[in-house]
Amino acid sequence: MTQKTANLRRAVRNVEQLAGIVIAAVFVPGIALPNLLSDYELQIGFRIMLYIVLAEAWNLLAGYCGLVSLGSASFVGVGAYVLVGLLNHTGIPVPMAVGIAGLAGAALAAVVAPAVFRLRGLYFTVGTLALGEALRMLMINVPWFGGATGLFLHVDWPSSRELYIYVFGLLCVTEVTLSVGTRSRLSILMRAVRDDEDAAAQVGVRAFRVKLGTFMIASFLMSAAGALQAYKLAAVEPYGMFGLQWSVDVLAMVIIGGMGLRYGPVVGAVFVVLLAELLADYPELHVAITGLILIVLIRFAPKGLVGLLGRISSLLARRLAGVHLV
Amino acid sequence: MVSLEAIANSVASGFLLGGILALTALGLSIVLGVMRLVNLAHGVFLIAGAYVGFFLLQATGVDPIIALVPIGVVIGAAALPVQRFLLEPLTKFGPEAPMMTTFGIAIVLENLFVLYFSADTRSIERDYATVPLLLGPVSVPLVYVFGFVISVGVILIVHAIVSWTSFGRDLRASAVDPGAAAAVGVDVRRVHALTFALGAACAAAGGTLIGIIFSFTPASGANYLLTDFAIVVLGGMGNIFGTLVGGILLGVLQSLAGVTLGDGYRDLVGLVLFLAVLAVRPQGLFRGHAA
Numbered sequence: 152m153t154q155k156t157a158n159l160r161r162a163v164r165n166v167e168q169l170a171g172i173v174i175a176a177v178f179v180p181g182i183a184l185p186n187l188l189s190d191y192e193l194q195i196g197f198r199i200m201l202y203i204v205l206a207e208a209w210n211l212l213a214g215y216c217g218l219v220s221l222g223s224a225s226f227v228g229v230g231a232y233v234l235v236g237l238l239n240h241t242g243i244p245v246p247m248a249v250g251i252a253g254l255a256g257a258a259l260a261a262v263v264a265p266a267v268f269r270l271r272g273l274y275f276t277v278g279t280l281a282l283g284e285a286l287r288m289l290m291i292n293v294p295w296f297g298g299a300t301g302l303f304l305h306v307d308w309p310s311s312r313e314l315y316i317y318v319f320g321l322l323c324v325t326e327v328t329l330s331v332g333t334r335s336r337l338s339i340l341m342r343a344v345r346d347d348e349d350a351a352a353q354v355g356v357r358a359f360r361v362k363l364g365t366f367m368i369a370s371f372l373m374s375a376a377g378a379l380q381a382y383k384l385a386a387v388e389p390y391g392m393f394g395l396q397w398s399v400d401v402l403a404m405v406i407i408g409g410m411g412l413r414y415g416p417v418v419g420a421v422f423v424v425l426l427a428e429l430l431a432d433y434p435e436l437h438v439a440i441t442g443l444i445l446i447v448l449i450r451f452a453p454k455g456l457v458g459l460l461g462r463i464s465s466l467l468a469r470r471l472a473g474v475h476l477v
Numbered sequence: 478m479v480s481l482e483a484i485a486n487s488v489a490s491g492f493l494l495g496g497i498l499a500l501t502a503l504g505l506s507i508v509l510g511v512m513r514l515v516n517l518a519h520g521v522f523l524i525a526g527a528y529v530g531f532f533l534l535q536a537t538g539v540d541p542i543i544a545l546v547p548i549g550v551v552i553g554a555a556a557l558p559v560q561r562f563l564l565e566p567l568t569k570f571g572p573e574a575p576m577m578t579t580f581g582i583a584i585v586l587e588n589l590f591v592l593y594f595s596a597d598t599r600s601i602e603r604d605y606a607t608v609p610l611l612l613g614p615v616s617v618p619l620v621y622v623f624g625f626v627i628s629v630g631v632i633l634i635v636h637a638i639v640s641w642t643s644f645g646r647d648l649r650a651s652a653v654d655p656g657a658a659a660a661v662g663v664d665v666r667r668v669h670a671l672t673f674a675l676g677a678a679c680a681a682a683g684g685t686l687i688g689i690i691f692s693f694t695p696a697s698g699a700n701y702l703l704t705d706f707a708i709v710v711l712g713g714m715g716n717i718f719g720t721l722v723g724g725i726l727l728g729v730l731q732s733l734a735g736v737t738l739g740d741g742y743r744d745l746v747g748l749v750l751f752l753a754v755l756a757v758r759p760q761g762l763f764r765g766h767a768a
Contacts, residue, residue, distance in 0.1 A: 402580070
């Protein structure tokens with residue numbers, strides 16, 4: 152039994168290292184060789200990496216800690232507005248502004264946590280949905296922050312390559328955070344809270360702190376991603392940056408890839424962005440097909456594409472190994 | 478300074494509109510109360526009802542306001558297989574899986590509406606929609622009065638079904654404790670299927686009224702979904718009378734905010750109230766019984 156778990160643990164570690172190497176192998180050449188990727192490919196790379204960051208952060212919340220949020224847009228939006236404010240008024244370097252935008256997102260998470268954590272399960276989901284929409288309405292209606300028109304960035308437009316490098320940096324931060332987070336003690340605490348908050352509290356887990364910590368980490372990453380998106384667009388407005396679409400896309404990616412699985416969000420983000428590119432000429436059809444895939448996967452493969460692959464490969468392995476293993 | 482008359486007008490129309498909003502929220506509330514399901518497809522069911530009304534009028538000339546019940550039955554019947562084949566098998570995976578499926582249904586339907594009916598803004602054009610009703614100094618659109626009466630009527634009928642029929646008894650039992658209800662012989666699966674259909678039917682009827690009073694686009698569903706959530710949270714999940722009171726409260730507050738602060742603040746007021754109630758009293762303002 153112990154031999155078996157040790158093997159399993161080693162296998163998990165191998166998969167994690169392999170996945171890290173694959174991610175690096177896919178994205179590093181674009182940085183190392185300046186002329187390898189065209190401008191279009193760099194932009195697609197930016198989109199994929201940005202969505203991986205968002206999906207990983209959402210998966211940390213929902214998959215590991217059971218906090219299914221429909222409020223990702225709040226944090227993307229806050230990060231975006233903070234970055235534009237900082238770059239327009241202070242002239243600090245971009246990576247620092249992205250970091251501060253992330254901290255602003257974590258601060259927002261800390262402020263709203265006492266209210267939204269009173270809500271369990273579905274109530275939390277509905278509460279975060281309302282939070283995102285309320286922030287959007289606020290930004291449209293209050294006279295500060297440019298109202299419904301939004302704000303423009305008064306610095307030079309970044310090149311696609313520059314953006315690619317920044318988002319790769321954020322992706323590295325995300326992967327390291329997630330790998331450390333999901334392998335440490337925190338991972339066990341998060342899953343205990345996810346599976347039964349009351350039981351976890353009974354055995355001495357400080358559920359509120361665990362949830363708050365997870366929420367702040369995830370919000371930091373989402374706001375940093377929002378900041379980079381704002382830097383790319385060079386303009387922010389409430390309909391786009393606080394749009395429900397962010398919350399929805401990220402949720403769909405994680406479900407499609409495999410919620411609660413370490414590399415589910417990566418697969419989901421790559422899949423959804425590439426699907427969107429393939430069907431770029433038919434936007435409505437693309438969203439409808441994404442929805443259909445979502446429904447079918449939830450119904451027949453609740454652990455998403457990664458779970459499906461795992462099931463197929465273990466089935467094949469058993470077939471190949473023959474009778475004596477069964 | 479806003480005149481008293483304008484405030485009285487807006488309170489009156491907000492009150493009437495609130496009753497209509499309550500009908501749109503009713504389905505969301507009973508599905509949440511009985512099935513513990515956050516139905517994110519509720520908004521598109523509403524818009525589906527509006528489209529059925531729109532095309533009914535266009536094709537046959539029948540006024541959709543007298544065809545509300547058939548429209549509800551059509552959408553309710555269409556929702557039955559959705560529950561049976563997509564949602565019911567997922568209940569064993571906890572509440573998130575069915576919720577996300579309804580979300581998938583919502584984006585599929587919304588985009589199919591865009592593909593087949595275009596993204597144009599539509600409204601069900603009736604000449605009585607613009608006639609005002611004068612009550613002394615107060616003037617409200619006559620169609621609000623129609624809508625209010627119909628909505629409250631439907632809500633009372635649903636309340637009667639839940640309170641006095643054997644299906645209603647099964648429904649209440651399933652809401653309180655599905656396991657215990659099943660143990661004493663209630664067919665909980667059938668109750669859930671019919672509850673979902675009833676919820677969709679109410680949404681469709683409410684959507685048709687919305688289509689007559691306002692205009693709609695395929696994307697309008699999301700706004701009504703949020704408004705309806707606010708009403709459900711105010712009234713208590715699954716509480717039918719609470720939903721009516723919550724709808725009227727929200728309607729009045731939105732109208733007041735619109736007339737005093739500016740039109741943009743209408744929706745914001747609803748959401749702020751929603752968040753405040755969620756944070757302070759998640760069980761709703763009224764002590765509720767399930768369904």
